[in-house]
Amino acid sequence: MSEVTVLKIGGSVLTDRSKERTLKLREINRIAKEIASVGVRDLIIVHGAGSFGHPQAKRFDLDVPGKCSYETIIIHNVVKELNRIFIEKLAENGMLVVPVHPLNCTISREGRLENMMTDQIRLMLKNDIVPVFHGDVIMDRIWGRAILSGDQIVAHIAKCLNAGRVGIGTNVDGIMDGKKVMDVITPEEFCGVKKLLKGSKDVDVTGGMASKANELFKLAEEGISSHVFNASKKGLVINFLSGERNFGTIIRGD
Secondary structure, three states, X not given: OOOOEEEXXXXXXXXXXXXXXXXXXXXXXXXXXXXXXXXXXXXXXXEOOOOOOHHHHHXXXXXXXXXXOHHHHHHHHHHHHHHHHHHHHHHHOOOOEEEOOHHHOEXXXXXXXXXXXXXXXXXXXXXXXXXXXXXEXXXXXXXXXEEEOHHHHHHHXXXXXXXXXXXXXXXXXXXXXXXXXXXXXXXXXXXXXXXXXXXXXXXXXXXXXXXXXXXXXXXXXXXXXXXXXXXXXXXHHHHHHOOOOOOOEEEOOO
């Protein structure tokens, strides 16, 4: 494994999913400070869209196959707005960060990420720059356009760069078995766990926790473990970046 760390912060942590284009500015400030305080090298950040993308995509039916339209650009610009705000807060805390917009560098085939330019990401890391990705609308070879989730981005980048650590900061404590957090999920347990999972209660055009876990299970099959935890709880982003593992759910890649 490399020293690359991939950290995703869910859109539900950064925004109020019940109100369109509504920030949780206090949480954004806190998380930016937590990330910056650890000073992790070779860090890649991905964030979800939350209320800066999901409700709009649902309203314009962008969650079903279709050709590019003016609405496609509207969604892209709304997601970029959240990306800009998050990046500004990271920069205010002393981080050298740049946006990476998937629409400009990624192609899918029937909704599955097929190709992403990553040479520039390697060069950014080499020069101590932190790339910040986000869920986006991208060009699709078959459909014309498709929605790309932050979870697909995480899995693809982690695999391409053979990441050493992968963290998924959500607004729940981990993957749940009823009311209990599952500490570790092994490859043998993947099929059984899938039956426990459901989608999001809010508007989510990328499938919620079930889709998230599915991407992480695929990543685990490639031998790369991931850590699902509650980024809404103060200090847990720091704990993940510092290497602590006694919280959340570890999806083990044996």
